[in-house]
Amino acid sequence: MERVPLLVPQNGPLLGKRFELLEDQVLMIGRESACDIHIDDSKVSRNHATIQLRNSSVWVKDSGSRNGVFIGEKRVVRPTELKEGGVMFIEEYEFKLEIVEIEPDDPSIVRSVKRPMEELDTKISDNKTVVLALVILIIAMGIFWFGSK
Secondary structure: OEEEEEEEEOOHHHOOOEEEOOEOOEEEEEOOOOOOEEOOOOOOOOOOEEEEEEOOEEEEEEOOOOOOOEEOOEEOOOOEEEOOOOEEEEOOEEEEEEEEEEOOOOOOEEOOOOOOHHHHHHHHHHHHHHHHHHHHHHHHHHHHHHHOO
16 A cells, blocks of 8 residues: 545545545646536535646645635735645635545545646647647748738
């Protein structure tokens, strides 16, 4: 067995689930069905917050939500560390960070299918290359079009 950080809902419809945090992966929390931690509540923003395990520390970031994210009673205004035993609130939904030993086949663990940040950065870089190529193509077409008149 290994010790892993888990984000554990303390109330609401997610009670009984435990979300595994993996190094350099980002979990999105929000109302959007594509979020890793989906909360179907109109008071929760579509993409409310992100949680990331980075350098063995868990970081919480508000994604520009309407109603905020709180660690204890303090509102998260910049990426903030969530320490073991710490509690994060999104509206009335409470999540506790636990670092525990788990069995590989524990059915209560929700494992992320997100790709590591490096892969996401590569995709963004690939998109920038495509956009740059399109801009160059449009400029070349403009020069050709106006040059032929």
